[in-house]
Amino acid sequence: MKIMNAEFIISAVRPDQYPDDALPEFALAGRSNVGKSSLINRMINRKNLARTSSQPGKTQQLNYYRVNDSVYLVDFPGYGYAKVSKVQRQQFGTMIETFLSDREPLRMVLLIVDIRHAPSKDDILMYDWLKHYEIPVCVVTTKADKVPKSQWPKQVKMIKQELSFHPEDRHVLFSSETGLGREELWDLINEVIEQTNEEAEETEEVSIE
Structure with a gap:
């Protein structure tokens, strides 16, 4: 996907701060220091738009x-970092x-997992929560x-087993260093947007009839 422009909009902590232009949103969830900011930078071909940090737990808002001008990537606070206070963890949660x-414009959650390690308990809880509430x-x-x-x-199979991965869900192998998976992930995002638009048009046609 060709990136014409990409910009940081807001670090939001309350619903009244979220953008109100109704563009489709794709949220990135994962444990602290799993590489969400690096993934965003690779996706938009910019080195430092999404700030990366060697200090886990730094992201404390929805970025x-x-x-x-057509889609939002929303970076969640990383979870599972021990030095974040219990009160902060509850607030983040x-x-x-x-x-x-x-969140009405939310189209999908990208659950980011380090291929080198088994999913954490928090990763498994997040996946189970998303499945329970039928969030793509x-x-x-x-x-x-x-x-x-x-x-x-071998690593992907292990991660899927630990998550009790549902076969209808999607998986993308990614590297922020090499760009592996970038185009596949953009293709998926565009596919989801197109499918949502088609469903909305069909619903509108039915309501008119």
Whole structure:
């Protein structure tokens, strides 16, 4: 996908701060330091638009990035970082749950998992929560460049087993370093947007009849 423009819009903590232009939104969820910001930068071919940090737990808001004036990538706070206070974790949890439950423009959650490791308890809880509330999800196994290519199938199989991965869900193998999976992920995002638009048009036609 050709990126014409990409910009950081807002770090939001309350629903009244979320953009109101109704563009489709794709949220990135994952544990602290799993590489969500690096993935965003690779997706938009910019080095530092999404700020990366060696300090886990730094993202504490919902960071909105608008791409080509047509879609938002929404970076969630990382979960599972021990040095974040219990009160902060509860605040993050409430903010994310409210967003996932009520956010009308949300089209899919990209669950980011490090291919080198088994999913954490928080990863499994997030996946189960998304499935329970029937929120579309794609599991993105990132940092593929850190593992020999011959090990990819084994690691992906292990991660899917640990998550109790549903066969109807999508999976993308990704590397922010090499760009592996970038076009596949953009194709998926565009596919979901097109499908949603078609469903909306069909609903509108039925209501008119």
